[in-house]
Amino acid sequence: xxxxxxxxxxxxxxxxxxxTLRCDPISGHDNLYWYRRVMGKEIxxxxxxxxxxxxxxxxxxxxxxxxxxxxxTYSTLKVQPAELEDSGVYFCASSQVSWSYExxxxxxxxxxxx
Amino acid sequence: xxxxxQLGSHVSVSEGALVLLRCNYSSSVPxxxxxxxxxxxxxxxxxxxxxxxxxxxxxxxxxxAEFKKSETSFHLTKPSAHMSDAAEYFCAVSDQxxxxxxxxxxxxxxxxxxxxx
Numbered sequence: 156x157x158x159x160x161x162x163x164x165x166x167x168x169x170x171x172x173x174x175t176l177r178c179d180p181i182s183g184h185d186n187l188y189w190y191r192r193v194m195g196k197e198i199x200x201x202x203x204x205x206x207x208x209x210x211x212x213x214x215x216x217x218x219x220x221x222x223x224x225x226x227x228t229y230s231t232l233k234v235q236p237a238e239l240e241d242s243g244v245y246f247c248a249s250s251q252v253s254w255s256y257e258x259x260x261x262x263x264x265x266x267x268x269x
Numbered sequence: 270x271x272x273x274x275q276l277g278s279h280v281s282v283s284e285g286a287l288v289l290l291r292c293n294y295s296s297s298v299p300x301x302x303x304x305x306x307x308x309x310x311x312x313x314x315x316x317x318x319x320x321x322x323x324x325x326x327x328x329x330x331x332x333x334a335e336f337k338k339s340e341t342s343f344h345l346t347k348p349s350a351h352m353s354d355a356a357e358y359f360c361a362v363s364d365q366x367x368x369x370x371x372x373x374x375x376x377x378x379x380x381x382x383x384x385x386x
Contacts, residue, residue: 159312188373197273198313198359198376211371246313256301256320256363256372260313 157181159261161247167267173235176264180229180249187230188250188258189222193243201245204230205252216241237268271296271362275377283385288332288347290380292360295341301363301372302343304334307379308356316358319343330354355384 160179168174180187189201200214206227215222219238224230234241244265248258276291294300301320305313317328324336330353334345343360358381361374 186371190374190376197378198361198374200373200375203371203373205371211373214373248313250372257315257318258372258374259315260305262310262312 159247159249159259161245161261161264163264164262165265165267167269168237169269170239171236173233174237174266176232176234176245176266178230178232178247178261180247181259183251184249184259185227185252186250186258187224188248189230189232190246190248191243192246192263193240198246201232234266237266239268242266242268271300271364271375273360273362273375273377275358275360275380277380278378279381279383281383281385282350284352285349288345288350288354288382290345290358290360290382292334292343292345292377293341294343294360294362296362296364298364302334302336303361303363303374304328304332304343304345305359305361306356307359313359316345350382350384352384352386355382357381 162177187204192198203211204224207224221233244263246263247261250258272295274293303318304316317326319326319336327333332347357379359379360377363372
């Protein structure tokens with residue numbers, strides 16, 4: 156069984172540009188989470204999808220961040236326009252409905268905004 | 270609001286020595302507790318979890334943790350460290366009463382474990 160995959164693994168962009176991160180959850184996992192770790196800080200929750208519906212966006216920093224999960228499969232997280240403080244590692248995690256608390260994480264996307 | 274405190278951002282032990290990584294949490298409701306490990310250039314891997322029942326939980330690679338409600342702690346231990354245990358370890362808490370299937374995690378800042386030969 157394939158794990159959670161994320162693309163790209165690294166992205167370096169300039170301030171003001173747009174970046175889109177992608178997450179493919181484990182097949183059959185309806186729950187999908189995005190988290191972010193800014194350097195030196197703890198990993199923080201961004202948002203939670205159940206299938207294609209956003210259930211909790213309480214961790215999204217501001218309206219420059221837009222997450223989608225079309226068709227309830229893969230998800231994208233777009234940052235537009237990127238700012239320096241957006242740099243960090245973005246993790247995606249997924250879980251089944253029946254064992255919702257057991258989340259499986261992807262390897263993360265390291266985003267650097269210069 | 271929930272919070273997690275990991276004492277020691279960096280712990281160094283000798284190979285064969287006891288590993289003890291400390292975690293204290295704050296939660297207004299009964300928590301689910303987790304330890305995750307991140308090896309270099311990899312994602313987070315679940316080491317072990319406490320949901321309900323037995324307070325001493327065993328995980329992968331010989332690790333275990335004990336939930337102590339009175340101390341609000343969930344310390345991670347391993348009797349004998351191996352070189353392959355070198356990684357960053359994260360303690361996390363989830364509110365089991367979040368409602369629905371939202372078990373968003375609140376993490377500690379992580380502890381980097383170094384194992385010396």
